[in-house]
Amino acid sequence: MFFEDYVIRLPKSATYLRYAIAHLKRLLGSKIAVEFDEQTFAVYQTDRLKEGAAPKTINEETGVLLRILGEPGDILRVRLKKNKKLKLATGVTIGKAYQASEKTRMFEAASESRSPVIFMALTLSQNVGMRDGEMKKIQFFRINLQKRFIQVGEAKTKAGTGRIVPLNSDVYEALLEYIRWYIERFGPIQPEWYLFPFGKPTPQDPTRPVTSFKTAWRTVRAKAKVKGRWHDNRHTLITDLAESGAGDQTIMDIAGHVSRDMLKHYSHIRMEAKRRAMESIVDKRKEEASEAEQEPTTENAFWLPEELKASSALPAADQHFEGARAQNWAQSVKTARTAEPFRSHEFLRSDGSAGRTRTYNPSVNNR
Secondary structure (H helix, E strand, O other): OEOHHHHHHOOOOOHHHHHHHHHHHHHOOOOOEOOOOHHHHHHHHHHHHHOOOOHHHHHHHHHHHHHHOOHHHHHHHHHHHHOOOOOOOOOOOOOOOOOHHHHHHHHHHHHOOOOOOHHHHHHHHHHOOOOHHHHHOOEHHHEEOOOOEEEOOOOOOOOOOOOEEEOOHHHHHHHHHHHHHHHHHHOOOOOOOEOOEEOOOOOOEEEEEOOOOHHHHHHHHHHHOOOOOOOHHHHHHHHHHHHHOOOHHHHHHHHOOOOHHHHHHHOOOOHHHHHHHHHHHHHHHHHHHHHHHHOOOOHHHOOOOHHHHOOOOOOOOOOOOOHHHHHHHHHHHHHHHHOOOOOHHHHEEEOOOOOOEEEOOHHHHOO
8 A cells, every 4th residue: 555645636625534544654664665564554554652642643653554554444444343343442522611701701811912813713613613624724715794694615514514503692793893903904894715714923915815823822721711612602602591491403504514423512501501401300390290280170070081071061069950860879979989991892782592682673672
């Protein structure tokens, strides 16, 4: 398998693959044709861990390498999976949703930052839910101020690529203010220019995208006294949408998820929302109990189906009858309360024949 050609033809965005191939070449010395077997796989994982790479990153790198190996990679994947050596344990990724007070402090710090782009970037992240890589690639032709929506370009997932997300009033007003600064800085905006131009601390080239928000974000976070990651801004939006009652499909369309499992990963419902949900059960029970007390009852109809209990054709509990009819009716109610469940054969009458039973017909028997 010749990796040299792959290194030449790889796009710049294929970071994992480029790094993995370069590392393998260093590992195997002068070998260009790489024999990638189980031993090589294990050595690669160990070396990357020693270099400080996260298990998740190593799993992504090895996954790409196995795919480009083709059929030999498929065979190797099966063997590794059978021996439970295909992937390193990654543990549970803990994300958070920022509280309202934290968001307020962060936006205040961002508005006072030296960086002219961090406030706009933070606003987009918490109101549109775009990933870091998606935001950096946004160009002006993808923003429609008249109809108030933004179209995401290339995304991490197929479902996320090209998705259209509405702009709420916070994003719209922030965009108008940001564009005023942008025009003063670079002149009339061209459609292909990037929303977040290259250069720091002051943007210099609108034809190239910004490389990172890390420095400005670190300053904002420290000033706001907030702990968390940049990606947690996306967690925050999805959690806010979930708490507001938005449906799963709506949230997935906005965030670009491909499965409900990913939605669960991001929806960190806060304790206050959980408490409200649990308290609503108590309120519902009280409401049901109150309604039950107000419902009219028909004492003589306790043994009837629910749809017949409220029927006006039933005799009231205090209704009086004359003579034998009253006695017979009272006796029938008493019998009904103590008798076994209704059996249809009790209303049938035998004609004396062997094993044959006919329905009782007064007109026939009176002849």
